Amino acid sequence: MENHPFPKRRRLMAPPPRSASAAAAAGGGFIPDDILFSEILVRLPAKCLVRFQSVCKLWRATIISTSFARRHLEHSRPRPSMVVMPRMFLSNPKKFKLQGVTFYRFQPGQSKVAELILEKRFPRGIPMFSMPLHCDGLILIPCVSGEIFVCNLTTSEFVELPRGSHSVALEHRVAFGFDPWSGKYKVARHFLRSSHSGGESRAGHEILTLGDGEDCWKWKATIDPPYPINARTPICLPGFFYWSALHSTTGHGLSKGLSEQQRHAMPAWWQVVLCPLRLAM
Known part of the structure; x- marks a missing residue:
């Protein structure tokens, strides 16, 4: 009897393991x-x-x-720190300009040396700026000659805002804050209009919105303030800017709502309450 060899049985191979992402995709699982x-x-x-x-x-x-x-x-829960912006005083800000701006991070009690965050140079120079303002990591840099810059230290973006209405006064201040009603950041500035009749200049006020949309990146005039505004850095609170009135016969301050086209005059005691806060800033 002849020996007939039996055919070898093939070993069943297990399918190769799939990756977690492939398995999730095959099973219909995904992260919304x-x-x-x-x-x-x-x-x-x-x-x-x-x-x-x-x-x-x-x-x-x-x-x-x-x-x-x-x-x-x-x-985010960052360590307590502050942003330092060195500024050089220029005796003639209309004639001379700064070479650029630098931002440093300093952590009191943790380090004795400030860390350079961003250095922005301008080939043609940048005008001398007044008191910078900040809100949620965005820094607003108002220049004495009217230019306004916004810097995002996280993304290192540095942009110049459109020029606002012409002001006959060199000393002016801007406000910068977040509007909780619209969910956008807004910049406000006051200015003095020239008087063609030779009388006293009239004060004006306008607001610019940062973000996307047709109404953004454009200065829009609001109701003129009843008094000239003092050249002091305003108090910026959620939804409102608080200005200091100049030559007010009643000693009033001024409150401007970010989402309203109205101004509100505050009693004289607001000046006393807000002064310590203004000095602390």
């Missing part, structure tokens, strides 16, 4: 966009978010939105 943005990306460092803006248009639009920025600030 609202969870991804509101619970994951908001907890990442700012440097990572800058890189993630190049993923797609949706990611970029979400990351640079005001609502995402404020939620990211709520989750």
